[in-house]
Amino acid sequence: MAMVLGAEDAKDWIYKGEGAANVVLSYRGSSLFLLGKVLRIQKVPKGSTHSVNGCAVLSGHEKLLWGDVEELVESKSRDIAMQNYIKYVMSHMLGPKYIDDMIRVTVCREFLESIKKNVHDQRPAWRIDAAEVDALCDSAFLISDHSLFTGTPRVELCVAVEIKPKCGFLPSSEFITKANAIKKSVTRFRMHQFLKLHQGEISKNNFRIFLNGSLIFGGLGGGMDSSAVRSHETNTAIEDLIKVSGLQLPSFLELVSETIFSSGVLDQLLATQKLDVLDIEGAIHAYYNIISQPCMVCKNSGDPELLDQYSSLHSLPLEKRLKIVRDYLIASTAKDCSLMISFRPVDSGSTGSGYNSIFLESSNQSFEYKARFIDLDMKPLEKMVHYYELDQKIVNFYMKSDDPGGTPYDSTTRGTKVRKIQYHQ
Ligand SMILES: O=P(O)(O)O[C@@H]1[C@@H](OP(=O)(O)O)[C@H](OP(=O)(O)O)[C@H](O)[C@H](OP(=O)(O)O)[C@H]1OP(=O)(O)O
Numbered sequence: 096m097a098m099v100l101g102a103e104d105a106k107d108w109i110y111k112g113e114g115a116a117n118v119v120l121s122y123r124g125s126s127l128f129l130l131g132k133v134l135r136i137q138k139v140p141k142g143s144t145h146s147v148n149g150c151a152v153l154s155g156h157e158k159l160l161w162g163d164v165e166e167l168v169e170s171k172s173r174d175i176a177m178q179n180y181i182k183y184v185m186s187h188m189l190g191p192k193y194i195d196d197m198i199r200v201t202v203c204r205e206f207l208e209s210i211k212k213n214v215h216d217q218r219p220a221w222r223i224d225a226a227e228v229d230a231l232c233d234s235a236f237l238i239s240d241h242s243l244f245t246g247t248p249r250v251e252l253c254v255a256v257e258i259k260p261k262c263g264f265l266p267s268s269e270f271i272t273k274a275n276a277i278k279k280s281v282t283r284f285r286m287h288q289f290l291k292l293h294q295g296e297i298s299k300n301n302f303r304i305f306l307n308g309s310l311i312f313g314g315l316g317g318g319m320d321s322s323a324v325r326s327h328e329t330n331t332a333i334e335d336l337i338k339v340s341g342l343q344l345p346s347f348l349e350l351v352s353e354t355i356f357s358s359g360v361l362d363q364l365l366a367t368q369k370l371d372v373l374d375i376e377g378a379i380h381a382y383y384n385i386i387s388q389p390c391m392v393c394k395n396s397g398d399p400e401l402l403d404q405y406s407s408l409h410s411l412p413l414e415k416r417l418k419i420v421r422d423y424l425i426a427s428t429a430k431d432c433s434l435m436i437s438f439r440p441v442d443s444g445s446t447g448s449g450y451n452s453i454f455l456e457s458s459n460q461s462f463e464y465k466a467r468f469i470d471l472d473m474k475p476l477e478k479m480v481h482y483y484e485l486d487q488k489i490v491n492f493y494m495k496s497d498d499p500g501g502t503p504y505d506s507t508t509r510g511t512k513v514r515k516i517q518y519h520q
Pocket residue numbers: 114115116147148259287299316317427430431474478
């Protein structure tokens with residue numbers, strides 16, 4: 096890890112966006128190596144000493160869980176483990192061509208303190224309230240900026256989209272209780288939106304558009320918040336897109352959906368999400384065995400029929416129980432990652448650049464495209480109880496809600512809000 100970012104480097108990095116766990120910055124300095132890259136810095140929840148994604152190293156139970164992946168359990172710190180998780184687990188599941196390497200760089204405390212100060216005004220208030228740049232971290236990750244095609248802003252036209260597809264299938268596990276049967280016919284995304292709305296979190300827009308690396312549609316911090324491109328500005332942004340690319344909005348959406356279908360990029364994502372075979376209502380039992388604690392779900396269940404069913408999970412051999420939880424966590428990563436696709440126009444018939452291309456009949460234009468997954472972080476094992484409790488909360492709240500279009504399951508309401516872009520099932 097040769098590169099070190101010090102206080103004097105902070106001015107070259109500007110806020111690009113953030114999620115729950117990381118702040119992302121793009122480079123505006125003069126280093127040719129750094130141009131076209133983003134820096135992903137971990138955050139720490141307000142009032143906590145642990146990063147959003149868990150403590151500094153893998154816990155003993157996590158080492159047991161991931162024991163088959165040597166590179167992962169031997170990682171000296173959690174951020175190295177994150178890197179190895181992407182390389183040795185997620186890349187294998189989703190296909191290496193859709194995942195770029197991350198470069199770990201050393202960051203000085205002064206660098207992080209300056210970044211923290213510099214980005215403050217651009218961050219959405221609700222993100223500031225939740226977590227801040229972790230100035231005690233000693234490393235961060237450099238990643239290719241996927242909102243650009245080749246990494247050289249403003250040299251060529253590039254339109255990019257970011258989509259957070261969320262879960263693309265309906266669960267059918269036998270461990271879903273009768274009381275929660277609604278999960279088999281209404282998507283998790285739809286039900287969760289009801290709860291979020293009730294909790295004062297406005298409906299999230301999981302779709303962003305970038306023009307030459309700059310956000311022109313969608314929220315910076317992960318939702319349509321105060322930092323989002325506001326609706327009256329949206330028209331101007333879309334007009335800009337049309338002006339420079341020659342693409343009308345319907346053609347643009349067609350370009351995105353055609354690319355997704357013809358590339359098959361979401362097929363592997365869906366298959367990875369479907370590793371969650373038992374649903375959290377099954378996987379939670381295996382979790383309690385792994386942490387060698389009495390199962391709280393069984394303890395709170397007075398139903399002999401259910402207890403009998405759950406006992407089949409508790410009596411599985413350790414290897415099988417480990418696999419259930421491992422698969423559940425891998426699927427959770429796949430349900431939470433985002434896909435970025437960048438496009439650049441090319442002359443019809445031009446090939447040889449090594450990129451795939453797509454011809455859009457409606458506008459008679461050809462484009463090269465590049466599709467990459469981002470945010471493939473490992474989910475902490477200790478989050479299993481949270482997953483179980485959140486699941487119950489979402490279903491309970493949804494059952495009390497009045498959803499005019501909730502049932503029967505409607506294929507136009509799945510996962511992502513861009514209705515044209517859907518999984519094959
Ligand atoms: O639980 P969900 O489905 O709401 O997903 C969380 C995301 O919410 P979303 O619904 O996509 O807006 C959430 O995203 P936002 O904060 O809403 O942008 C995080 O991605 C969170 O993961 P982590 O805590 O960073 O590891 C996500 O948590 P995980 O469930 O993936 O661990």
